[in-house]
Amino acid sequence: MTMLILGLVLFLGVHSIRIVADDWRSAMIGRMGELPWKAVYALLSIAGFVLIVWGFGLARQQPVQLWMPPRGMRHLAALLTLVSFILIAAAYVPRNAIKARLHHPMVLGVKVWALAHLLANGNLAHVVLFGAFLVWAVLSFRAARARDRAAGTVYPAGSTAGTLGAVVAGVAFWAVFAFWAHGYLIGIRPIG
Secondary structure (H helix, E strand, O other), rough: OOOHHHHHHHHHHOOOOHHOOOHHHHHHHHHOOHHHHHHHHHHHHHHHHHHHHHHHHHHOOOOOOOOOOOOOHHHHHHHHHHHHHHHHHHHOOEEHHHHHHHHHEEEEEEEHHHHHHHHHHHHHHHHHHHHHHHHHHHHHHHHHHHHHHHHHHOOOEHHHHHHHHHHHHHHHHHHHHHHHHHHHOOOOOOOO
């Protein structure tokens, strides 16, 4: 569990700089330059991610079951992860109505993804991992919306083609992940 927690602190800590120290971040980018800042950010993020994967794998070897979720939660989790994949796709597909309306679909997608996994898993390692991501996503969304209000950010209107593209991409990536990649990469087959 120690490696998992260390990885979460490093990964989510780096991703929380904008939440807790946006002015410091801007000053560091001004002093270092944007490319070196991104390089350090990426290296620390990768190191944190590796520790999360390693730590989660170790924690799963000696599971501590906190509760047994009802079987129906797996079905709800599948539906919620479908929604999260669509939201995440909407962060990247240009001019879609989802981003125009919600403004930060990536962070909302992380929220829904984490919640889905919390509902379907009662294991301590899952609760620590997905609970940490859920808390981070709630705080990140709140901070991003506050930055938008302060800056007067206006998001462009979405188009039907952009929205349809986000939905199709999200569903396609979800299907690949749910039916194949999750089992291959993580060792847990959520569907099938």
